[in-house]
Amino acid sequence: MKIRNFCIIAHIDHGKSTLADRLLASTGAVTKREEREQTLDSMDLERERGITIKASSVSVIHHYAGEDYMLNFIDTPGHVDFHYEVSRALQACEGAILVVDSAQGVEAQTVANAYLAIESDLEMIPVINKIDLPGARPEEIALETEQVLGLPAEECIFTSAKTGAGIQELLDAICAKLPDPAPRKAGDEAPESDDQKTRALIFDAKYDDYRGVVVYFRLFGGKLKVGDKIRMMGTKRGFAVGELGKFKPKMTRQKEPMEAGEVGYMVASIKTLADVNIGDTITLDNDPAECALPGYQEPHPMVFCDFYPSGETQFDDLREAVTKLHINDASFTYQPTTSEALGSGFRCGFLGMLHMDIIQERLEREGNVSLVQTAPTVTYEIEQRDGVVFEITNPADLPDPSLIKEIREPMITAEIITPNKSIGDLMKLCDQRRGEYKKQQYLSETRQILDYELPLAETIYDFYDKLKSITSGYGTMDYQLNGFRRDNLVKMDILVNGTRVDALSVIVHRDKAEYRGRVLLKRLKQEIDRHLFEIPLQAAIGGKIIARETIKSVGKNVTAKCYGGDVTRKRKLLEKQKKGKERMKRVGTVDIPQEAFMAVLDTGE
């Protein structure tokens, strides 16, 4: 049987998952009843948020030109934070379906994902989706695709994942246009004999309560069967294959050996996801290949925050919840930490802000714990006067200023797609965030692509929300990390009632310090309830106080709450934390609510 391995890539919400489900239904892989539920997004949270978090792979059969084709397709997430999942999925494929919404047109992640596919040498089939929408402009968008990505407009397939229009044509195009599975060279050093050896690329792994770790792989050469003793070439660990199969889309065992070119799953008594390295090569223990397949880079956490137990939750409960979740999602990191102010907790690292939100929510929901979370920060690179260079992920870990030669912060290159009329305001926003203009490029009559270099720290919190509101929701953005850069950065400490609260320390640009300090204290003043005594709030750099505020004591007549809460905050994260008042931390004699720890993020713009 002929095989086609491909993935579906798109900007968020352009219809990947719906299209994937439609492909399943059209090839008879799911029944009408099953179809009702979106099949591929299986995690509850995914369904609620309507976004794909974990890539899934499915195998179906399509009949074309008198032959059966096995189509293995891999659904990928579209959000910026999950870039690394997209690139790992691409490694297992020969082709990609690029889905573009026929009302929205090419967006930032359309471009980013298409480039990832081009870099991986994949054959692309452009699909203009949602043609059933009243506002659909398929021809126009096809031209846009050609203009921006160089994919010929006449090769675009017009579909509606909703009505099923164009789906047969798409299935046929997959069989006709995408290449046969290609054996992959394992770099130049690999001996020719390796081509015949069993080499499978691990492109994903999931934890299953019943089976342990389920490894998703793409076999590039040789065979694999149940009972084989395998070896992971990177970790050098050995396992025995207990079960092999495919997702159709339910896990379906197979007795026959897997052949080169196929995509499938295996179960091999692997206990936790930490034992599996995505990108590692599986080979046979008794007839191993010499060289591993080119893997891909480990995801690198860029955003960090602390979680501390609050309310009834104890540290041990939190540890159990974090450890358990890590078995399921190895892409976040955690290590125990202690704060002078908040006690014992965990410092966690995430791929981005959305990833952080999801982990926090899953911890509370699945781990049943109550948390206080500190404001997210980025990694900083510190060079000391004695030449020692190291990274810190917590402003509290900064050494004494007299020892520091320079502080370097992570930079990003942001590619923003925006309507023409928002360009001025967007540039102003980027300037406020210490951005550096790179270039501007024509996309269509009404839209431009704007490139900026920005400090990551200035974009992690509300930058995206601001971009959305400036562009009335039409702007989109994608970014790549772009190394570290020196700047005039200092640590600002916050003292509550004379006590330094380490969890509130931030690293800020020197020129912005006074202003940020004032804004921060004002916010703290709103968030912390009045107590029976007066509470001084101070911001300090080194020993020098740069801003102060005072929370008055509760007078006899004051019965109502003294603050009205802040309505300007848009982030969902904080909306969910209405119950935040239960989440308090007592620092000295002062109760500080969860919201206060987020106050450091307020830029005061």
Ligand SMILES: Nc1nc2c(ncn2[C@@H]2O[C@H](COP(=O)(O)OP(=O)(O)OP(=O)(O)O)[C@@H](O)[C@H]2O)c(=O)[nH]1
């Ligand atoms: N009218 C119409 N709506 C569609 C079509 N395809 C998808 N949608 C809708 O568009 C929205 C987004 O679709 P999804 O399939 O979840 O998009 P996605 O690209 O998978 O999004 P993520 O997984 O979050 O990246 C949903 O509300 C779908 O019902 C279509 O062809 N026509």
